[in-house]
Amino acid sequence: MIGDSKYHSLDPSKCIGCTHCMKSCPTEAIRVVNGLAVIDHERCVYCGQCHRACPTHAFYVEQDDLAMIRSFKYRVILFPSIMIGQFPGKYSEDQIYDGLKKVGFTHIYEVEQPMQVMIDSINEVLADKETPKPAISIYCPAIVRLIQGRYPSLTENLILRKAPHNLAAHFAIEQLRLEGALREEIGLFYATPCIAKIAAVKSPVGESESIVDGIVNMNQLYNEVMKVISDHEVDDHSVQRKNLSAEGINWSLTRGESCHFGSRSIAIDGIHNAVRFLERLENDQVKGIDFIEMRACDQSCAGGILLTGNRFMTVERLERRAKRYPSAKEIHQENNLEKAQELKRKLILDPIMPKPHFAFGKDRVKAMEKMDKAQRIVCFLPGIDCGACGAPNCHALAEDMVNNKAKMSDCIFLQQKWVDEGRIHARKAFLNIQKKWGADRFKADCNKRGRRNEGF
Amino acid sequence: MKLTFNIQGGDFTHAGKPSSEVKKVLKQLNVDGKTVKNIVIALYEAEVNVVAHAWKGTVLAEIDENKITIFVEDDGPGIPDIELAMQAGYSTASKQVRDMGFGAGMGLPNMKKNTDELLIESEVGKGTKVKMVNYFK
Ligand code: SF4
Ligand code: SF4
Numbered sequence: 001m002i003g004d005s006k007y008h009s010l011d012p013s014k015c016i017g018c019t020h021c022m023k024s025c026p027t028e029a030i031r032v033v034n035g036l037a038v039i040d041h042e043r044c045v046y047c048g049q050c051h052r053a054c055p056t057h058a059f060y061v062e063q064d065d066l067a068m069i070r071s072f073k074y075r076v077i078l079f080p081s082i083m084i085g086q087f088p089g090k091y092s093e094d095q096i097y098d099g100l101k102k103v104g105f106t107h108i109y110e111v112e113q114p115m116q117v118m119i120d121s122i123n124e125v126l127a128d129k130e131t132p133k134p135a136i137s138i139y140c141p142a143i144v145r146l147i148q149g150r151y152p153s154l155t156e157n158l159i160l161r162k163a164p165h166n167l168a169a170h171f172a173i174e175q176l177r178l179e180g181a182l183r184e185e186i187g188l189f190y191a192t193p194c195i196a197k198i199a200a201v202k203s204p205v206g207e208s209e210s211i212v213d214g215i216v217n218m219n220q221l222y223n224e225v226m227k228v229i230s231d232h233e234v235d236d237h238s239v240q241r242k243n244l245s246a247e248g249i250n251w252s253l254t255r256g257e258s259c260h261f262g263s264r265s266i267a268i269d270g271i272h273n274a275v276r277f278l279e280r281l282e283n284d285q286v287k288g289i290d291f292i293e294m295r296a297c298d299q300s301c302a303g304g305i306l307l308t309g310n311r312f313m314t315v316e317r318l319e320r321r322a323k324r325y326p327s328a329k330e331i332h333q334e335n336n337l338e339k340a341q342e343l344k345r346k347l348i349l350d351p352i353m354p355k356p357h358f359a360f361g362k363d364r365v366k367a368m369e370k371m372d373k374a375q376r377i378v379c380f381l382p383g384i385d386c387g388a389c390g391a392p393n394c395h396a397l398a399e400d401m402v403n404n405k406a407k408m409s410d411c412i413f414l415q416q417k418w419v420d421e422g423r424i425h426a427r428k429a430f431l432n433i434q435k436k437w438g439a440d441r442f443k444a445d446c447n448k449r450g451r452r453n454e455g456f
Numbered sequence: 457m458k459l460t461f462n463i464q465g466g467d468f469t470h471a472g473k474p475s476s477e478v479k480k481v482l483k484q485l486n487v488d489g490k491t492v493k494n495i496v497i498a499l500y501e502a503e504v505n506v507v508a509h510a511w512k513g514t515v516l517a518e519i520d521e522n523k524i525t526i527f528v529e530d531d532g533p534g535i536p537d538i539e540l541a542m543q544a545g546y547s548t549a550s551k552q553v554r555d556m557g558f559g560a561g562m563g564l565p566n567m568k569k570n571t572d573e574l575l576i577e578s579e580v581g582k583g584t585k586v587k588m589v590n591y592f593k
Contacts, residue, residue, distance in 0.1 A: 153489025283475055284497045359486035364592070365521050367485045372457050 007046060007062050007198045012036050014058035017437065019387040021050035021059070026271045027150060027357070031400070032390035035438035043357050045145035046196040047271045047296040048305040061195055061306065064214040066224065069104055072187025074176055077105040078168050078212070079191035079221070081112050081249045082301050084321065085314040086222055091229060097237035099225035105189070107176065108240050111168035112248030114340070116332035118167055119247065119260055121344045125159050126261055126290060132157045134266070134281070134289040137257055139163055141200035142296035143274060144352065148205070151278045152354030160206065160349040164251060165190050165197070169211045170346045171243070174339050189214045191221050193252075193304030196296060206349035218306040243335060245328035249321055252301035255293070262290025269303075271296040360403075374398040382413040390436060410436065457481075463506045463513040465532065471507045474515040475499040478526075481519065487592050495524060495590045498570040501563030502528040502586050509533060510583065526588045534580040542568065 015036045022030040022037060029043035030050060037058070039050075051059040069075045077100055087096055100108050112118075125131055136157045138144050147154050169188050176186055190212045192198050201212045250256040258265040266289055268277050274294050280286055297303035302314040309317075332340070360367035374395075381394035389410040391397035400406035409415055415429045434442065459481065461474040475496045482492045499515070506513035510532025518525045535541050542564045568574050573589035 152483075153493045155489075279476060282479065282493065282496065283472060283500055284493065285472070285500065354489060356483065356486065356489075358483050360484050362486060364485055364487075368457055368519070368521070371481065371484060375457070 006039075006041050007195050007202065008039070008048075008051070008059055009062065010037055010039065011058050011060060014056045015054075016056055016058075017441075018055060019390075019392075020053040020055060022390075022392045023387060024049045024053040025392065026146065026275050028392050028396050030392070031405075032387075032436075034436070035441065043149065045142050045149060045296075046194070046199045047142040047146070048194055048196065049271055049296075051195075051305045061198065061217055063198070063217045063220065064189075066103075066216060066220070068214055069187055069189055072213070073185040074107060074181050074187065075105045076107040076109060076172050076176070076186060076188045077191060077216070077221075078109050078111050078165055078172065078188060079218070080164070080193060080252050080301060081110050081244075081321075082193060082252050082304070082307065082314055082318060083191055083218055083222070084110070085302070085317040086218075086307060086309040087225075087229075089317070092234075093241070094234050094237050095230055096225065097240065098234040099229035100221075102228040103221070103224045107172065108237070109168045109172045110241065110244055110248070111164040111190075112251045113168060113241075113243040113245065114171060114328070114332065114335070114343075115164075115245050115248040115251065116328040117340050117343050118161070118164065118347065119328060121161050121347050122159060122261060124344075125161060131159075134286065134292045135159045135262075136292045136294060138206075138349070138352070139252075139257060139293065140196060140295040140297075140300075141205070142194070142196035142271065143294045144205055145196070145199070146271070146274065146296075147278065148352065148355040149357040150275075151282050152356045154278065154282060155352050155354045157281075158352050160351065162207070162347045162349055163200070164248075165201070166207075166211060167343065167347060170343055173211075174343070187213045189216050191216045191218045193218050193301045193306050194297065195305070206352045208350070218304070219308050222308050243331055244325060245331050246322040246325045247328040249318055249325060253315055253318060254295065254300045256300065258291055258293035264289050265291040265293065267293040269295045269300050270298045360399075370402040373402045377401055377408075380414065381411055386412075388412045457519050459515075459517040459519070461515040463503055463510075463515065463530070465507060465509075465511040465513070465530075468504075468507055471504050472500060474503055474517075478517050478524075482524070485519070491590060491592055494570040495526075495588075498567045498574075498588055498590075499526055499528075501567045501570075502526075502588070505563060505584075506530045506532070513583075521592075523589055523591045526586075528586040528588075529583065531583045534582055534584055535576070535578040536580050538564075538576050538578060 017032045017035040017037060019032055022032060026047060026049060027043045027045055029040045030037050084093060084096060097108050126135055134157065136159065138158050144158060147158065172188065173186060190201055192215055198215050201210050201215055204210050254269045255267040258267040268274050299311040299315055303311040360370045377398040378395055381398060383394050385393035389397045391400055391406065397406055397411065409432050412433060415432060418424045419426050419429050459478060478499060479492055479496045482495065506528065510530035513528060513530030516527040571588040572591050575587040578584040
């Protein structure tokens with residue numbers, strides 16, 4: 001659900017109110033209030049754009065305590081394949097698996113397996129004549145929330161099949177049961193590359209409850225493994241990867257999904273690219289496309305905010321790794337999974353509902369009045385979207401005003417004009433700005449942000 | 457409330473601005489997704505017609521509590537036979553325009569399909585006036 005919980009927050013002692021996050025947010029979910037950024041969790045889609053934009057790393061991710069894994073007999077770590085791509089090249093897959101065991105996990109599953117089940121399942125949806133085209137993948141949860149909130153008419157295009165972490169979770173449970181484990185003895189932990197997946201696991205869309213028991217932040221896990229990883233040869237763990245395929249390894253990369261589906265498909269990465277494309281799609285300006293893969297991060301999950309490695313190097317490493325693995329089809333035939341049908345059934349999602357978050361309330365007459373008023377206010381604003389009012393652009397400020405969340409005097413240009421017209425005193429105008437931005441903002445300080453060569 | 461836009465004939469690069477703006481407003485008014493989609497599709501077709509066939513045009517959208525009325529008027533060659541243009545596949549677009557992929561029919565059938573009321577008046581050599589009405593659910 002949108003806005004039912006917070007999965008990321010802001011450390012007020014680090015935030016300098018620089019407006020970078022506010023400007024980069026695709027849903028205008030951030031305002032600067034009293035010199036500090038504030039997230040509107042109703043609007044947030046957990047794309048992580050604000051974390052990237054923040055020069056002081058003031059955003060942090062809410063996460064579960066790794067110690068909680070100890071309460072289970074079977075401790076399963078589920079992680080997307082990209083995690084392997086984070087480690088320095090000198091470490092083998094076996095050494096990484098071994099490190100995960102030392103951290104305390106008993107079973108290790110890369111989530112993109114057994115991938116043929118997923119491919120078949122999505123193909124079934126596409127083959128169905130009732131499926132609206134282009135069908136859009138639900139793989140990236142930030143995109144699902146973006147569509148629900150900002151492009152509600154496109155929710156019906158979302159493919160109602162779960163993401164790989166669900167696939168692997170069901171698969172792991174199935175296999176551990178064969179070893180004699182009871183469900184309550186199994187703890188499933190998902191290592192996440194982003195906040196969007198945390199939100200997807202903790203408050204899933206289209207599922208009544210999540211199958212995963214806990215979340216581990218991928219860069220935290222990386223650090224834990226790096227502390228204990230062996231430099232020497234370790235046991236062979238390759239049996240645990242016997243259902244991992246080339247397709248699975250590439251799945252989380254750009255075109256990792258779209259290359260399998262439809263006769264014409266498109267892959268889009270980067271949230272702002274997605275926004276532009278969804279606008280077109282909503283206007284019915286995209287014809288003849290069967291399948292759309294869409295991910296919030298540049299270079300898809302290789303660009304997730306909780307990853308350690310450089311995204312381009314991660315992509316290269318994974319592509320190279322994939323070449324060493326057999327195809328999903330081969331694996332499927334060879335391992336002859338009895339439970340494939342059952343697994344496929346478990347992947348079906350409940351319908352996903354629109355949750356429009358841009359509307360001015362339910363009452364249309366009142367909404368029109370508010371819009372009219374906002375339009376009139378916009379006429380008086382300078383239209384340079386400077387952000388000094390604490391809103392991302394002049395239009396957003398006008399909307400905040402009609403929603404009683406901002407005042408005319410928040411605009412520093414209007415204030416200046418009023419001073420010139422003698423309508424308010426210069427002293428009062430200054431105090432207004434000081435209140436908005438904090439007194440420190442006006443102190444001389446050579447270490448203040450905004451110097452040259454201090455870019456990203 | 458009223459929204460007005462100007463359209464420049466031949467400017468394919470910027471076609472779609474009025475429909476995107478109207479869409480934004482309708483979404484803020486909590487109009488249901490399907491209706492918004494219909495309106496936007498019809499308006500986009502009308503816009504592209506002006507861009508492809510006429511010299512210049514205007515869009516006026518009037519929104520009230522339960523409906524939107526859109527007037528698209530252009531200075532252009534006009535449509536000699538509106539009934540014929542309503543048939544799918546009919547095109548008066550110049551070769552240059554057809555080559556750009558815009559000429560496959562004038563989209564009038566698509567406009568009809570996506571509006572509750574559609575009225576077209578045209579005078580050859582002067583221009584075309586389109587009125588479209590969609591009711592909100
Ligand atoms: S995570 Fe994305 S949607 Fe949420 S506040 Fe940050 S930039 Fe905005
Ligand atoms: S692209 Fe991947 S890492 Fe980025 S938000 Fe989506 S699921 Fe998370």
